[in-house]
Amino acid sequence: MTAPLKTSDAITVDVALGDRAYDIIIGRDVLGSLGERIAALRPGARTAIITDRNVARHWLERTEAALARAGIASSRIIVEEGEGSKGYAGLEKVSEALIAAKIERNDLVVALGGGVVGDLAGFAAAILRRGVDFVQVPTTLLAQVDSSVGGKTGINSPQGKNLIGAFHQPVLVVADTAVLDTLPLRQFRAGYAEVAKYGVLGDAAFFGWLEANHADIVKGGPAREHAIATSCRAKAAIVARDERETGDRALLNLGHTFGHALEATTGFSDRLFHGEGVAIGMVLAAEFSASLGMIAPSDAARIERHLAEVGLPTHLQDIAGFAQEGLADADALMALMAQDKKVRRGKLTFILLEAIGRAVIARDVDAALVRDFLGARLAGDK
Incomplete structure (x- = not known):
């Protein structure tokens, strides 16, 4: 893993999707260039x-x-956070x-916000007049490294997360790292889970670099831009190979099958942020992989240790209100996982690990094994 580039220049990451390719612009204070970039892309819009x-x-x-300076008219639509x-x-x-x-x-x-705003605005753009282009301006770490890139948009159903949606690629992503300075530490940490995910699933060297540099990322030093750019490049490469998640893109769901079930159980509330669910889900995926003999227990412990060092929850018992009805019920969690988007003809699919930096798609996972594993973890057993 190379050291962070010590430069104030914006970093551009290309998402190579042919005639729907777009750039991710990463850097401090790049929000000010939003208007001129949009004017160049869509004159008169x-x-x-x-x-x-x-x-x-x-x-x-x-x-x-920023839009007005480029002569771009804008209206505002504000939703609850x-x-x-x-x-x-x-x-x-x-x-x-x-x-x-009268948006034509x-x-x-323009989606200005975190993952919720990006998913909601992107889906609204996808269905408005049968499709309107949109720009992502992500304001959380999680959105900058994950949800703003790749074109997944959607809303939640009471039966599960992101079950209603569409693939609709943005035409531009502007990720201003300065906006992260106003982000509460808990939300920043939640976004960090997605950064760590890229190392765990496909880049062991990057994971090792994160172990050494996570403090500088949190503080906003040069490691922050490097971590965001590396994460975006990793996701862009996978999206370019498999835009609609028929193959490799499913690897990006490492930790999400467990995590989404936990989010649904906690009512999609601030009891458990998405990235916190992913952190616990990654640890569960690593531990389940170890229980199947796929990954060394020491590697699973290393993943858990790093996420805990950053300040993320790593155990089911770390969730607020853990003892409330449903959260400590393995059967209820299994029912929610049965609604996961990766389920095929009722068969569970998990992203599991063979090593740090090597994730695999495991289809037709035995539900009884998962249920027993969850039961043991809910009881606090290792």
């Missing part, structure tokens, strides 16, 4: 900015100013507001 109340307080006026907005009611509100703003097919939707 009008925009509607979708954001949540918290992000609006910090970054909405600066975003509007949190997963509660990412449902049918939230989609209706945003869609009707876009229609009222040659205009642009």
Whole structure:
């Protein structure tokens, strides 16, 4: 793993999807260039900015100013923060507001926010007038390294996370690392889980680099841009090979089958942020892999140790309200995992590990083995 580049220049990562290719622009204070970049991409386009109340307080006026400097008209649509907005009611509100703003097919939707805003705005753009282009301006670490890249958009169903959605690629991603300075530490850590995921699933050297440099990433030193760019390159390469998740892209769901079930059980609430669910899910995936003899127990312990050092939850018992009905019920968790998008004809699919840096897609996993494993973990057994 190479050392971080000591430069103030923006980093550009290309997502190579032929005539739908787009750039990810990464760097400090790149938000100010948003208007000129959009003007170059879509001359004459009008925009509607979708954001949540918290992000609006910090970054909405600066975003509007960047657009205005380039002569781009904009309207604003503000939703409540949190997963509660990412449902049918939230989609209706945003869609009707876009229609009222007279956003046409040659205009642009701008998603200014974290993963919730990006997924909701992207899905609304995908279905508005049968498809309007959109730009991602991710304001959380999780969104910058994961949800803003690759075109997955959608909303939650009461029966599970992201079960209603569409593949709809953005035309541009502008990831300003300065906006992360206003992010609460817990949310930053939650995003870090997705950074670590790229090392765990496919880049052992990057994982080792993260073990040595995670403190600088949190503090906002040069390691931050390097970690974000490396993560984006890893995801872009997988998306270019498998845009619609018919093969390798499923590897990006490492930790998510367990994690999504935990999020659903906690009501998609701030009891468990998405990245926290992924962190626990990665540890469970590693431990389950070890129980099957696929990965050395020492590697599973190393993954758990690193995530814990960053301050992430790593055990089911770390979740707030763990003893509440449902969360400590292996059968209830199994029922939720049966709704996972990777399920094929009722058969469970998991992303498991053969080593740090080598994940595999395991199809037709024996549900009884998973249930017994979860039962033991819920009881606190190793």
